[in-house]
Ligand SMILES: Nc1nc2c(ncn2[C@@H]2O[C@H](COP(=O)(O)OP(=O)(O)OP(=O)(O)O)[C@@H](O)[C@H]2O)c(=O)[nH]1
């Protein structure tokens with residue numbers, strides 16, 4: 001019974017995700033789903049990306065359990081942002097993203113970033129209609145995260161390792177982290193960045209802008 005309910009929820013979500021994918025693809029938009037633990041730096045990375053975009057055409061969909069703090073940060077950095085509050089749910093659902101997309105001027109956009117609820121497990125199972133999922137993890141979380149949360153890393157189209165500025169201060173084996181990422185998901189590029197120093201952000205931005213909606 002429980003299994004059937006889970007399947008029904010996922011298939012309902014998949015239908016809404018397919019409609020989202022169709023809408024953004026038609027509009028020529030690349031939509032990425034950023035997921036990672038609370039505090040890994042998802043909003044900080046988005047702020048950095050937004051503040052470096054010259055041509056415009058960015059929008060952000062913010063998912064949080066409560067508050068609109070992250071959307072306010074993104075707007076202050078220079079991009080429109082729609083906040084979704086999940087009221088306790090540990091991940092965004094495709095229907096929530098559909099509502100947010102309906103509030104955005106899709107024809108004027110080229111990149112939509114979704115910040116999922118801070119969580120390295122639940123968002124992995126829910127398609128939102130994105131081109132790909134980007135895992136954001138950070139140096140103080142530890143180098144073993146790819147091995148401990150393989151589902152998230154396996155499904156990712158890219159991995160962002162944030163807070164590289166903290167490397168001299170934290171026990172973190174960068175070689176081991178790189179090797180785990182390669183083992184678990186050899187095709188996902190790894191971006192080593194710092195929102196404190198700006199290291200790696202230009203490369204991440206260039207990669208995102210190089211993606212084409214239909215190639216997913
Ligand atoms: N030293 C350092 N601190 C960072 C960096 N990026 C983010 N932080 C700090 O990490 C904390 C969490 O950053 P957020 O961007 O709010 O993290 P988040 O993943 O969006 O968090 P949730 O939305 O709660 O899941 C903040 O205090 C940031 O200033 C970085 O590159 N280096």
Ligand SMILES: [Mg+2]
Nearest residue numbers: 042043070115
């Ligand atoms: Mg955030």
